[in-house]
Every structure is written in structure tokens, then in C-alpha cells.
Amino acid sequence: MKKLWIAPLLLLPLLALAADDTKKPAHRTTKLGTCSKEAHAKGLKGEERKKFISGCIASAKAEKSAAHATASS
Secondary structure, three states: OHHHHHHHHHHHHHHHHHHHHOOOOOHHHHHHHHHHHHHHHHOOOHHHHHHHHHHHHHHHHHHHHHHHHHHHO
């Protein structure tokens, strides 16, 4: 009977670790959503939309790396 109580207690730390990994979305995912909303607001479609989103994400990466370089200096 004691063995039935031990198994759930051993699984609790694993569940806590799994919950921590899902809290914060990746930067690219959040930026993609922002860029997509901007493209929609501008009424872009097709190739224009693809180019805009690609450039938007690239500029976000450049801004992030420049901010990181400035912070580490």
C-alpha cells in the first residue's frame, strides 16, 4: 500500500519542470505574431506579406542582438 503513495510523489517534481518550460513563448513566436498583425493592418497579401514579415523578423533579430551587445559592453 505504501508503494502506491510513493509513485505520485516521485512524479510531482517532473510535472513542475514541465510546467516551467511552457510559460514563456520563444521570442520568434511572439515577434511573428506582432509582425503578422502589422502586415494584416497594412492589408498585405501574398508575396508582399511574406517579404514584410521576413524583414520584420530580421529587424527584430538585429535589434535584439544590438541591445544584447550594448548591454554586455
